[in-house]
Amino acid sequence: MYQYDVIDKEFTDDRVAEFREQVGRRIAGEITEDQFKPIRLLNGLYLQLHAYMLRIAIPYGTLTSKKLRKLAWVASTYDQGYGHFTTRTNLQLHWIKLKDAPDILAALGEVGMHSMQTSGNTIRNVTADPYAGATADELDDPRVWAEAIRQWSTLHPEFSFLPRKFKIAVTASAKDRAATRVYDIGLAMRRGRGGELGFEVMVGGGLGRTPYLGATIREFLPTRHLLSYLQAILRVYNRYGRRDNIWKARIKVLVASLGAEAFARQVEAEWEKSEQEQVDLPDIELARIRADFTPKFEALKPRSEAVEKLKASDPAFARFLRHNVHPHKVPGYALVDVSLKTPGQTPGDMTSEQMNVAADLAETYSLDEIRVNYTQNLILPHVKLDDLPAVYAALKAAGLATPNIDLISDIIACPGLDYCALANARAIPVAQHIAERFADPERAEAIGELKIKISGCINACGHHHVGHIGILGVDKKGEEFYQVTLGGSGEEDAALGSMLGPALPADKVTDAVEQMVEVYLRERRDGERFLDTFRRTGVAPFKEAVYADAH
Amino acid sequence: MPTRIKLQDGNLYPVEDPFTNVADDQDVPQGDVILSLARFQAEGDRLLSEGRAVGVRLKSDEEVEALAYDLPRLALVAFEFPKFRDGRAYSNARILRERYRFAGEVRAVGDVLREQAYFMRRCGFDAFEPADGSGAQEWEAATRRFRHVYQRAADGREPAFAERER
Numbered sequence: 246m247y248q249y250d251v252i253d254k255e256f257t258d259d260r261v262a263e264f265r266e267q268v269g270r271r272i273a274g275e276i277t278e279d280q281f282k283p284i285r286l287l288n289g290l291y292l293q294l295h296a297y298m299l300r301i302a303i304p305y306g307t308l309t310s311k312k313l314r315k316l317a318w319v320a321s322t323y324d325q326g327y328g329h330f331t332t333r334t335n336l337q338l339h340w341i342k343l344k345d346a347p348d349i350l351a352a353l354g355e356v357g358m359h360s361m362q363t364s365g366n367t368i369r370n371v372t373a374d375p376y377a378g379a380t381a382d383e384l385d386d387p388r389v390w391a392e393a394i395r396q397w398s399t400l401h402p403e404f405s406f407l408p409r410k411f412k413i414a415v416t417a418s419a420k421d422r423a424a425t426r427v428y429d430i431g432l433a434m435r436r437g438r439g440g441e442l443g444f445e446v447m448v449g450g451g452l453g454r455t456p457y458l459g460a461t462i463r464e465f466l467p468t469r470h471l472l473s474y475l476q477a478i479l480r481v482y483n484r485y486g487r488r489d490n491i492w493k494a495r496i497k498v499l500v501a502s503l504g505a506e507a508f509a510r511q512v513e514a515e516w517e518k519s520e521q522e523q524v525d526l527p528d529i530e531l532a533r534i535r536a537d538f539t540p541k542f543e544a545l546k547p548r549s550e551a552v553e554k555l556k557a558s559d560p561a562f563a564r565f566l567r568h569n570v571h572p573h574k575v576p577g578y579a580l581v582d583v584s585l586k587t588p589g590q591t592p593g594d595m596t597s598e599q600m601n602v603a604a605d606l607a608e609t610y611s612l613d614e615i616r617v618n619y620t621q622n623l624i625l626p627h628v629k630l631d632d633l634p635a636v637y638a639a640l641k642a643a644g645l646a647t648p649n650i651d652l653i654s655d656i657i658a659c660p661g662l663d664y665c666a667l668a669n670a671r672a673i674p675v676a677q678h679i680a681e682r683f684a685d686p687e688r689a690e691a692i693g694e695l696k697i698k699i700s701g702c703i704n705a706c707g708h709h710h711v712g713h714i715g716i717l718g719v720d721k722k723g724e725e726f727y728q729v730t731l732g733g734s735g736e737e738d739a740a741l742g743s744m745l746g747p748a749l750p751a752d753k754v755t756d757a758v759e760q761m762v763e764v765y766l767r768e769r770r771d772g773e774r775f776l777d778t779f780r781r782t783g784v785a786p787f788k789e790a791v792y793a794d795a796h
Numbered sequence: 797m798p799t800r801i802k803l804q805d806g807n808l809y810p811v812e813d814p815f816t817n818v819a820d821d822q823d824v825p826q827g828d829v830i831l832s833l834a835r836f837q838a839e840g841d842r843l844l845s846e847g848r849a850v851g852v853r854l855k856s857d858e859e860v861e862a863l864a865y866d867l868p869r870l871a872l873v874a875f876e877f878p879k880f881r882d883g884r885a886y887s888n889a890r891i892l893r894e895r896y897r898f899a900g901e902v903r904a905v906g907d908v909l910r911e912q913a914y915f916m917r918r919c920g921f922d923a924f925e926p927a928d929g930s931g932a933q934e935w936e937a938a939t940r941r942f943r944h945v946y947q948r949a950a951d952g953r954e955p956a957f958a959e960r961e962r
Contacts, residue, residue: 250960252944252956252959252960253956255943255944256942256943256944256946256956259941259942259943259944260942262941263941280928283880283881283911284911287911366881366883396946396947396956396957397946397947398946399946400914400915400942400945400946401946401947402886402890402914402915402918402919402945402947402949403883403886403887403890403915403919403949404883404886405883405886405915406880406881406882406883406886406912406915407883408883480887483883483884483886483887484859484884484887484888488881488882488884518895520894523948524947524948526957527957527961529961530957530960530961533960
């Protein structure tokens with residue numbers, strides 16, 4: 246895990262000092278809320294329905310035990326004892342007092358954390374494959390490149406007043422666990438013909454009001470040119486992206502209006518003209534960053550007798566192994582999912598006590614690392630097989646071992662109208678209701694992989710467009726209704742969902758999900774996921790089942 | 797004459813402005829002037845031949861490339877910020893300094909707030925007309941707030957990765 250050096254530390258300290266002074270001016274009444282708004286937004290501080298919300302950056306979703314403990318401490322000291330992990334792998338605290346904000350940022354700064362660029366029209370916190378450094382299918386650890394981007398984009402002098410927010414995701418694997426096709430820039434590492442590494446550069450993906458999948462504007466960019474190429478893309482966007490209409494200001498609209506080829510030509514022309522060697526990182530700096538991402542693994546047996554024994558005697562543990570434990574690139578290790586989706590809980594919420602449990606487990610059993618997945622779960626990435634029984638027992642005791650990863654109750658939901666000033670409808674209760682209906686683990690397992698994603702408004706923070714079942718809250722004359730889409734995916738088989746039919750009232754949503762599941766179970770062929778069946782049958786049988794009463 | 801903040805020998809000072817900012821519907825007065833791009837293209841040759849110093853004021857949707865051939869004759873380029881949120885001028889200013897190596901004054905006008913000081917200075921602006929009543933001392937403090945920077949820009953500051961190599 247990347248360790249701040251004295252330069253990173255002093256940079257964060259300077260930022261905290263600046264913000265402390267700005268908050269002081271606001272509290273003293275020297276500046277109005279209108280004048281203060283852009284300042285607080287440069288530090289991830291939003292004003293929501295009930296209180297200030299602070300969005301804390303978790304670069305590429307990677308935490309250490311020290312960082313997670315600090316988040317737990319901040320949540321219990323300055324908030325209500327819990328935090329909310331988001332689909333952008335940030336942590337949100339929803340009950341913050343303005344006067345505390347500088348102290349919170351100072352506390353975060355002590356462990357190399359901050360909230361810079363988690364809001365505003367800036368390059369936002371960069372995300373990466375949550376399995377980075379632990380999965381056998383990657384070409385490189387994408388966090389090396391994500392950290393390079395984090396530094397390059399931090400208080401970027403040219404790109405801090407973009408037409409709109411800007412999000413970058415990085416993967417180094419053919420299996421896309423970072424939703425790169427729905428990002429402003431998605432970077433997917435590929436191996437070139439000569440064996441060298443480069444990035445496929447995808448631009449203009451995004452959800453929200455007008456969803457697009459990103460278009461590939463360059464098949465292969467040698468890795469060493471990453472930052473200069475990003476500068477060229479951002480410069481074209483900064484100069485030519487629309488600024489007259491907030492709904493048309495994202496880069497996806499520029500790419501769609503010019504066409505991906507014309508956009509690519511503009512980027513290439515700008516890149517040719519730029520002084521690339523002034524922007525690209527020297528090898529020595531990349532090597533310095535890389536050194537922080539090389540954990541020391543032990544030579545272990547690929548099979549654990551302790552695991553086999555418990556698996557044979559404890560069906561619940563066996564189920565946990567099937568759904569929440571994944572193969573590691575190093576024999577004798579495994580990745581372990583920490584579910585924040587126990588049916589009935591708010592998806593992505595975690596109490597301070599649970600954070601401390603996870604931090605302890607990371608320190609004792611996972612080489613001091615813990616990851617945040619955009620699916621709003623956590624991951625212990627480097628657990629020895631022999632330690633799985635102990636890790637399982639500790640997670641279970643803390644309510645973090647629900648064996649439902651990628652199953653129907655592993656639902657993504659934004660905070661919705663319970664917290665968010667932009668929302669049209671609630672998302673959390675809808676998720677809770679569906680998850681409770683499918684709380685029986687055997688039934689959930691029989692249904693198999695099914696990704697439900699719920700957003701409380703068209704801004705699509707809950708990624709509903711790319712849910713196998715997507716649910717979007719809309720307001721109809723003061724009542725909450727929900728539009729259902731089917732067949733979306735945010736992975737390497739990325740697709741936007743198709744509309745099921747007219748929006749449903751809140752009390753019909755769970756029934757509709759159940760009806761669609763019945764159709765799937767009836768129609769599915771060997772080994773098909775819900776998504777596969779839908780792609781084969783189309784929307785008709787699902788539509789018929791859900792709207793049968795209406796005929 | 798209105799006061800502006802100007803970078804001199806590495807520090808920011810309040811300095812009298814020798815230029816008159818001329819609106820398009822206004823007669824050109826005596827002395828040094830700043831004109832819109834359209835007006836400069838129509839009248840620039842004549843005014844320059846009179847021996848005056850001439851500057852051009854670009855709107856945020858005008859491209860700095862339009863001045864490429866005139867830059868050696870210009871004393872200054874002013875970029876208008878219609879709103880502080882409109883960040884196009886940061887790209888234009890960097891291109892002006894880093895690609896065209898323009899050595900004259902680069903001035904920020906319009907919705908210019910001290911919160912932008914750091915970004916403007918890094919992109920090569922060296923003269924500012926604040927709209928929020930802030931003064932040279934506040935701008936000086938804002939541009940010096942960060943002991944380190946993470947990327948090269950138009951101000952010649954050494955980025956973190958180069959500092960680390962020392």
